[in-house]
Amino acid sequence: MKPKVLFVDDEPEVLSSFLSILKIHYDISTSDNPVEAVSIVKNNGPFSVVVSDYRMPKMNGVELLSEIMKIEKNTTRILLTGYSDFQAIVQAINNGNIYRYLTKPIVIEQLINNIDDGIRQFNLLKSEKELLEKTLKGSVKLLMDILSVSxxxxxxxxxxxxxxxxxxxxxxxxxxxxxxxxxxxxxxxxxxxxxxxxxxxxxxxxxxxxxxxxxxxxxxxxxxxxxxxxxxxxxxxxxxxxxxxxxxxxxxxxxxxxxxxxxxxxxxxxxxxxxxxxxxxxxxxxxxxxxxxxxxxxxxxxxxxxxxxxxxDISRSASIESVFIEDLKEDMILAEDIVDNFGMILYAKGKELSDMIILRIKSMAKNRKIIQPIKVIRYKENY
CATH class of the missing domain: 1.10.3210.10 (Hypothetical protein af1432)
Known part of the structure; x- marks a missing residue:
């Protein structure tokens, strides 16, 4: 699958030129309206890279890329500009809104190299984010398991x-x-x-x-x-x-x-x-x-x-029910230990059930006899 790249420029002929030359390398989207570009990012993102011209009506390139950063922080943002806009670009870079800026007239090989660098940056940030989220979920689950047992x-x-x-x-x-x-x-x-x-x-x-x-x-x-x-x-x-x-x-x-x-x-x-x-x-x-x-x-x-x-009465929004394994649902809380016929505790009272835990219980039930029905705490879904 080709990396997704969005080009924004108020001159349609410039966009057509980019599309014809670069479509072999990337999955290209274009927009000649910065306001429309924001909607494209919201509805069709995430894009690996967004390349925007600086001087455009309604919203300049720095403003556009700042808005895109709010929507998708990891998208790499590249600005095309003339030398006269130098001070505005320096400020935008210092504010962290822009990854790189390229001056016109642009050399296509230079543009491709910078887009490729931007794609690598996007993939790196995406990988770090996924790793961080997995680490976060694992850490939180471990802490919750400790609390439920202790x-x-x-x-x-x-x-x-x-x-x-x-x-x-x-x-x-x-x-x-x-x-x-x-x-x-x-x-x-x-x-x-x-x-x-x-x-x-x-x-x-x-x-x-x-x-x-x-x-x-x-x-x-x-x-x-x-x-x-x-x-x-x-x-x-x-x-x-x-x-x-x-x-x-x-x-x-x-x-x-x-x-x-x-x-x-x-x-x-x-x-x-x-x-x-x-x-x-x-x-x-x-x-x-x-x-x-x-x-x-x-x-x-x-x-x-x-x-x-x-x-x-919130205390009455919870009820204790007796259910069989096939009726266990996510977010139920065990009101008693789940034990097998030898008295071994498989899951302790107070454990909040997740899809993964329910799957494990069902898997265990295939190889050993689990005492049923099981008492669980169930909450009404209207609060």
């Missing part, structure tokens, strides 16, 4: 709370949304560094000594330290550390709005308190009233929670 109650709790947080964060236009679920699921990962007896007392709502309270309350710091060096989780590490904040109203409202990590941490904290109250059997209005009386959270977040969930 503290089942915590894992089940954050699995339940994530649905509340995702909805509130979406309504508050939090971006990127992929951070939200990971931040919730890892929000209590620091508990792996807290002695089990202290965590157990906290879960059973037994009184803690002042020293135990100090140790327990340090778990956001521990969690942040655990993940801050994982690529792309730096902001999530800050979200986790902000959970140590006792009063979010101490911050200026503008900071709460501009500091994304602080905002998401507040949403998670509010959602956990709301879930805890609902899980104790109190009503939606009781939970909202309690949050308002504490006066340490942003009123607009509590109001949004009140509006979004109405009178529904």
């Amino acid at each position: 503290n089942t109650k915590s894992f089940v709790r954050v699995s339940r709370v994530k649905n509340i947080v995702k909805r509130l964060a979406s309504k508050l236009n939090y971006e990127p949304l992929w951070e939200v679920e990971i931040a919730v699921m890892l929000s209590e990962i620091g508990l792996v560094g807290v002695p089990f007896d202290i965590v157990d007392k906290k879960e059973r709502r037994l009184p803690l000594t002042p020293e135990e309270i100090k140790i327990y309350n340090n778990h956001p710091k521990i969690g942040s330290e655990l993940i801050k060096n994982i690529p792309r989780l730096e902001n999530i590490a800050r979200v986790i550390e902000y959970q140590s904040v006792s009063n979010f109203t101490d911050f200026d409202p503008s900071e709460l709005e501009s500091n994304k990590a602080l905002m998401l941490s507040e949403i998670i904290t509010v959602a956990k308190i709301y879930d805890k109250i609902s899980d104790a059997g109190l009503s939606h209005l009781d939970a909202i009233d309690y949050l308002n009386k504490r006066k340490n959270f942003s009123p607009h977040i509590i109001k949004l929670l009140e509006i979004e969930f109405g009178e529904q």
